[in-house]
Every structure is written in structure tokens, then in C-alpha cells.
Amino acid sequence: MNHKGCPDEYPISLIINGFEIAVFQLTKYDLEDWTYGYLFSEGFIQEASDIESILINEEMGSIHVSLSSHFDEEQVFSKKKHYTAGCGRGVTFFSMTDVKNFDRVASDKSYQLSYLLKKRSEFAQNSDLYLETGGMHGACIIDEEGMLAIREDIGRHNAVDKIIGYAIRKRLQPERLILLTTGRVSYEMLSKAAKFGFPVIGSRTAATKQAVQLAKFLNIEVIGYLRGKMATVYTSAGRVINDVTAELPLERSIEGGNS
Template sequence: MSYELSDRRESEGGKTMKIFCPEEFPVALFVNGQEMSVYQLTNEDLEEWCYGHLFSEGVIESADDVEEVVIREGKISVELREDLDADALMQRKKRMTAGCGNGVTFFSMNDVLGFPKVETSHRVTLTYLLKKRHEFAKASPMYNETGGMHGACFIMPDGSLVIREDIGRHNAVDKVIGYGLLNGVNPEDVILLTTGRVSYEMLSKSARYGIGVIGSRTAATKQAVQLANFLGVEVVGYIRGKMSFVYTKHEKVINDLKAATSI
């Protein structure tokens, strides 16, 4: 979703350029009639975001826990199969995330340390991740139109990509996790790539789903790396070429860049 400005700037070659702005909308999420929070979202793939966010925050354990999702302008209403203890949820302390799109999480660092360890058999190379990150960038229409969107994608076992975009990096990850929940994707079979910084709450989303490898075109925070080391998640940052860096030592990502560039 993007907004075309009526004012057009003239390029150096004398041609006019259309200027597109990414759009964001406030959306209130209600669970069993109680308001969970209001989020800034891009108005695409909202059902997937809803499932992914509720799972990431520990409200549901699977897509089967949701009885109904009703999406109206500015509001998402969710009814669960079993009653949610909404009072207990609301008593949990909200934490504003270190990112864009008014991110909110109910999980603290200590909460995430209690997650099950992630067990996967992934063995991939940095050159493979670079290739897929390049494909991801080329196939991200909202970013390519506006230059101001975040994206997240699953690298599927056959090498295909499932891409979701949003104004917020956390929202984009929730959307692709929601896709996984709704389509029965085995988290042990996929790799998660994101355009945004890997902070502790981004790491917690991938770890809770059970993803063993997460990569980003930018950095990971110290807290995220500490959690990843503890939970068995491989974290790769700066996936841009020779800058690519494996922060963790789980031997799920092989650094073959020197061999590849010396040929």
C-alpha cells in the first residue's frame, strides 16, 4: 500500500518522477471483546498478522485456537475457541519495542529465556543466504515502490520465498509467521530473513515459532545474540556480501565466502 504525492519532483534529466509514500493505519486488536492494543500497520495481510502476533505473544498455541477473525476498518476482532484469561493478559507488562510501527510485546527477556530450545538440522552457506536475500529484495514490491517498507520472508525447503511487507519490521515477521500457522508450515523446515534489525523481541518471535536460522541485511543486538546462543538459534547479520557475519556458533550456517570469492 502506498500513497502517490500530487507534487512531482523533476529529475536531473528533466523527467518527472512520481513520489510514493508508504501508508500506515492504526488498528485496534480485540480478543474475546477486550482490547489488547492499538498498532500501526500496513493494510495488507491483516489476518496473517493477527494469527502471527497472537502466537508470538503467547495468546494462542496454534491456528486451531482461533474460532473467528473479523476485520473491519481500524479494528480486528478475534474470538478464541477457549476463553482467554484476558485479565491475566492485561496485567502482564507491555513493553514498547525498539523499532518502528509502534511495536508492543508482552514478553520480557526472562520470559524468552524460558522458551524451549530450538532444534533444527539446517546446514546452509552464507552464499546461499546472500542469493536468497537478493531474490527477497527484488521481489518486495512495496519497498521497491516506496523505499520505506520492511519485509520478512520464509525460505522454503524448495528454495521458494514467502514474502510479507509492512511499515513495521515486527509486523512483517508476525505476518509471515501467521502465514506459517495458517498453512501448516513446519518451522524446522524454513529460514527467516528480515530487512530489520534483529532485537530481542524479533529473536523471540522466531524462537517461539521454532525457526533455527534468522538472517538480516542489518545488525543484531547484544541481547538478541545472547538469547540466540542460549536457545540454539543461528543469527546472521549484514547479509550484503563480504560484510555478512554469523553472530552465533551453532554451525547451522557455513561461512564459505572466502572460498567463493577466491575462485
């Protein structure tokens, strides 16, 4: 019998300009990327240069961030917190109503389904922490040249924040990027993708009804169950071309309930 190592998670406090935002359960890899990604996804920063410094103390379980602009802690703490579902539970300050006010995504790029399935397989084969432990989530960006950048964490939303942070630090433009995730696409996952501007988000598992409704409103293509020669396209933005089989149902309605 093969035994995999246990995945790691640690409580880490995020402190901005001396004020603690929350304590998060995180895997201690790529914490700088997570910090950039979470702060961007939650609207604390608009670009990488908004952060003056980051001090990560793994031993003390803290991340201290200094922002270049004034941080209004009263405004932040007056907003209602929404605790995210799933492992590595996090917190978001954006409600579904807030997300509907994000800019609609504009992109004329389309992709063959066979290409997306191939890249999903490459993503799985190169997810080192998952292969080591069997208990990690991952998020992956695919650029125009087909190159993959992968980040992993105990929490699916943390992994997405990490890859968004990577993209921000590298100053990548979202219009022709693909976001893949191993986790369920829920509304807070969709909001992170929408905030950065990804036109396509794919997952090996399902999307929730709320996420699909937001995706349609914001013109984001959402693809679920990317496995083998299988896929479910929940939206109709026209960015996925079915070149696998004419019989494969690429779109289905989930108006009757969650997937």
C-alpha cells in the same frame, strides 16, 4: 528525479473476545496473517485452530478475534507491557526472562553462505511495497525447496508477525525454514523467531547484544549484514558454511556492546 509513493500506516485496534489489547500502527496488507502471527508470538494461541473467527474492519480500524478457548483478560492485563523499538511501534507481553524459558531450537540443517546471500537478493528483488515506496520493512520465509514467501509492513516486527501468521495458517514446520528480515534483530524480534522455532534468522542489518545472547541460549543461528558477499554470523550453532571466501570473517564477538 524519481518519486516513490509514501508508505501507508494506520492505527488498528486488536480486540480479543470483546477486550481491546492495544492499538497498533499497521500497513493494511495481510492483516489476517498479522493477527495469527501476533497472537501466536504473544502466546494467545498455540495453533491456527485456536481462532474461531476474525473480523477485519479496515474502515473502522479494528480487528475482532474470537478465540475457541476462554480468554482471561485479567491475566493478560496484569502482565507488564514492553513497547517495541522502531517504526510501527508495537507491544509485547514477553520479557527477556520469559523468552529464556522458550524451548531450545533443534535442527541439523546447514546452509552455504552463498545460498543465503542469493536468497537475500531474491527477497529484495521481490519486495513489491518496498520497491514502490522505499519505506517498508519485509520478512521472508525460505522453505526446503528454496521457495520464498514475503510479507511487508511499516514495522519490522509487524512484518515478522505477518510471515509467522502465514506459516501457522499453512501449517509449516519450522525446523528446515529460514527467516530473513530487513530490520534490526532486537530481542523482541528474536523472541518471535524463537517462539515459532526458526533455527536460522538473517538480516540485512545488525543484531543487538541482547538478541545475540538470547540466540546463543536458545540455539538459534543469527546472521547480520547479509549484503553482496558480506555477512556477520553472531552465533556458533554451525548452520552456516562459508563457501564465499576464506578471508571473510564469519563470526565476531560483540560482548563489548551493541552492533
